[in-house]
Amino acid sequence: MRVCLDGRQIRTVSKQELQIIDACCAPLACEPLSESEAAELAPLFKAVADPVRLRLLSLIASHEDGETCVCDLTAAFDLTPPTISHHLKVLRQAGLIESERRGTWVYYRIAPAVLARMSALLMPASRALAETA
């Protein structure tokens, strides 16, 4: 882990992540997206196109245990529990997170496959970059 100029932490990409990037997801610049592909992908981006859901995703992803209790998530926002629950449902229905109830509490964790697919789609979107390799 390194720290960059603006103070944010960064790290290098692992081989395993490269395999995901390299997996079966044609990047945007490869060939035009079909209507059905676009219709399938757009809801995934819509799920993360909200500041609350981005922070929820980030809170869950950066939690040490790999999972986070809803009560901790709710406490991090100035929003009512039903609102947080709504956003978690949107993320879950998009396949970005998974939930599990253990006793009184419900825990959420990241489902990495869909995020990896979205990332791979956007990454090499510049033909110039692809060809100067």
Added chain:
Amino acid sequence: MRVCLDGRQIRTVSKQELQIIDACCAPLACEPLSESEAAELAPLFKAVADPVRLRLLSLIASHEDGETCVCDLTAAFDLTPPTISHHLKVLRQAGLIESERRGTWVYYRIAPAVLARMSALLMPASRALAETA
């Protein structure tokens, strides 16, 4: 360039792209996004969270010349020119594309930096992946 099981073309990641991935964009799992970071990032994802805009981006990105005339873009959709113009404006205001007028026609091309940032943010969002490296 290879072809995967479902017939879509894929390719490996270049060193230059790795540098972009590795650049100054903390991935989601690194640490929780601040409220202001989330507020800044969400509109970027909102810009691509629409099937028409995803296809527009893909059409522009995959065009041989690196740029595409609006007339070609409009022809690819079953929508009126004002609607296409609206979507192009959304993408341009998000910093994802740039436009240039040459004579009668207006050409759009990809602005790769923002896409690279979004991709880097989503990619290593799984702590499990990051730690099995």
Added chain:
DNA sequence: TCCTTGCTTAGATGAACTTCTAATCAGGAT
């Protein structure tokens, strides 16, 4: 100068989305 073509802006409409309050469900404790 006037007309034609390409593209964008303005304004309106109907759908979708975010948020809330109130009510409901699930588990655990008294």
Added chain:
DNA sequence: ATCCTGATTAGAAGTTCATCTAAGCAAGGA
């Protein structure tokens, strides 16, 4: 059994968004 706490569902209100038609702007040709 009853109550309490954590979480979700139901329904409503206000806002944002995608799309259209109509109008405007820019550039080139008759």
